[in-house]
Amino acid sequence: MSNKTFFSLLFLFIVSLTSSQTTMKEINEIVKEWASPTKFPDHIVLSATEDPSRSIAINWRTEANNKVGFVELALAGPGPYFKKNSKKYKAVRTVVDSEIAYKEGFKASYFEVQIDQLIPNTIYAYRVGDFHFKSEWHHFKTANNLSTPISFLYVGDAQNYILELWSRVIRNAYKTAPDADFFIHAGDLVDEGHEEIDWNEWFAAGGFIHSEIPAIAVPGNHEYRYLDGSLFSQDEVLSVQWNAQFGFPKNGPKELEKTCYYIDYPDLKIIALNSNIKIKRQAKWLREVLTKNDKKWTIVTYHHPVFSASSMRNNTEVRSQWQPIFEEFNLDLALQGHDHTYARGAIYEKPVLVKNDVEGNNIVGPVYVVSVSGAKMYSLDKSGWDKFGATQDKTGERIQLFQHISIDGDRLIYRSFDATGALFDRFELHKKNGKNIYID
Numbered sequence: 197m198s199n200k201t202f203f204s205l206l207f208l209f210i211v212s213l214t215s216s217q218t219t220m221k222e223i224n225e226i227v228k229e230w231a232s233p234t235k236f237p238d239h240i241v242l243s244a245t246e247d248p249s250r251s252i253a254i255n256w257r258t259e260a261n262n263k264v265g266f267v268e269l270a271l272a273g274p275g276p277y278f279k280k281n282s283k284k285y286k287a288v289r290t291v292v293d294s295e296i297a298y299k300e301g302f303k304a305s306y307f308e309v310q311i312d313q314l315i316p317n318t319i320y321a322y323r324v325g326d327f328h329f330k331s332e333w334h335h336f337k338t339a340n341n342l343s344t345p346i347s348f349l350y351v352g353d354a355q356n357y358i359l360e361l362w363s364r365v366i367r368n369a370y371k372t373a374p375d376a377d378f379f380i381h382a383g384d385l386v387d388e389g390h391e392e393i394d395w396n397e398w399f400a401a402g403g404f405i406h407s408e409i410p411a412i413a414v415p416g417n418h419e420y421r422y423l424d425g426s427l428f429s430q431d432e433v434l435s436v437q438w439n440a441q442f443g444f445p446k447n448g449p450k451e452l453e454k455t456c457y458y459i460d461y462p463d464l465k466i467i468a469l470n471s472n473i474k475i476k477r478q479a480k481w482l483r484e485v486l487t488k489n490d491k492k493w494t495i496v497t498y499h500h501p502v503f504s505a506s507s508m509r510n511n512t513e514v515r516s517q518w519q520p521i522f523e524e525f526n527l528d529l530a531l532q533g534h535d536h537t538y539a540r541g542a543i544y545e546k547p548v549l550v551k552n553d554v555e556g557n558n559i560v561g562p563v564y565v566v567s568v569s570g571a572k573m574y575s576l577d578k579s580g581w582d583k584f585g586a587t588q589d590k591t592g593e594r595i596q597l598f599q600h601i602s603i604d605g606d607r608l609i610y611r612s613f614d615a616t617g618a619l620f621d622r623f624e625l626h627k628k629n630g631k632n633i634y635i636d
């Protein structure tokens with residue numbers, strides 16, 4: 197090889213190296229482009245409403261220039277002609293500008309339609325969009341209005357590495373229970389609550405699962421963030437996307453719409469609480485709701501645990517305000533997140549020297565669960581519940597989990613699965629004379 201050829205090849209090698217190196221600025225722009233809305237609808241999500249047997253909420257996103265959106269809805273049919281009988285519902289549009297919180301943010305149009313007067317226990321098909329750009333047709337099934345078995349999925353914090361690693365959890369959850377009636381997300385769905393890129397990961401990871409199984413979600417501390425990074429001049433505020441992107445009920449206390457609410461199934465009440473703010477106000481509301489509650493089963497979900505499962509955490513106000521009400525009204529399950537580890541247990545009615553695995557044991561208040569679905573992991577505080585008289589019956593560390601809970605008459609079966617779909621935890625609750633028998 198001549199010197200001239202050698203230097204020519206070296207020059208070409210350097211040029212190719214330089215040109216293949218993408219700067220951080222370019223990477224950020226590419227990621228922002230990836231997360232940006234277009235004319236085509238995306239982020240399509242179903243939200244459970246107060247009466248899921250007769251109504252549903254549908255939300256989606258497009259680029260900010262889109263001013264009109266609607267849902268087309270029809271009874272689903274076996275062939276393609278079901279859409280001839282579809283009905284159009286005009287959406288309410290909200291423009292969200294996430295650039296007020298992040299320089300990587302942008303304006304987007306969010307659309308919401310709540311559809312009422314549906315037929316219970318019926319499969320509907322719907323698509324969203326405008327006159328030119330529409331989604332595919334999705335299916336959902338309205339809840340039954342009679343006392344029949346019901347089942348649902350529940351996950352703790354997705355929050356980190358959402359597309360990279362949480363995706364396998366939500367997809368395995370769907371494979372385990374494709375007929376789940378709803379999907380509970382117990383807060384910290386994303387890491388940066390105002391960050392459109394994080395939300396785009398959440399929607400990319402869940403895909404059509406979000407569009408076909410109604411969500412019930414509460415905000416975690418990561419959905420409360422400062423708007424401009426100025427820590428001392430303002431309070432953290434709810435994710436700018438939250439109210440525009442979810443259609444949860446507005447039946448909670450004022451100023452907590454869509455973050456504190458209840459949902460009624462024939463034998464089951466789901467109460468979603470916002471453990472970030474106005475804890476005392478919600479205690480008053482919770483008592484009012486429970487005083488009128490005639491459901492056989494009542495399950496509460498919120499983010500910050502009554503009993504922390506990882507160390508250096510203590511949600512004093514949540515515990516002092518809400519735990520006595522959970523016990524007074526004998527709630528069944530408290531589904532929580534926040535601690536990035538796993539603990540499941542209860543307060544036993546009498547000190548249990550030997551657990552009665554065959555007949556079960558009486559407990560005071562609900563079975564408490566702390567779980568995590570995303571990839572950020574903390575160590576377990578093994579003795580953290582002892583001082584509150586609560587027992588950790590099953591614990592786990594550094595495992596991504598999802599839960600499937602099914603209720604049939606007087607029997608509730610709870611199962612927790614790891615990210616591969618293997619069974620990790622299981623217990624049952626049986627109703628007997630108005631009390632719960634806890635079978636560990």
Ligand SMILES: [Fe+2]
Pocket residue numbers: 353384416417418499533534535
């Ligand atoms: Fe959290």
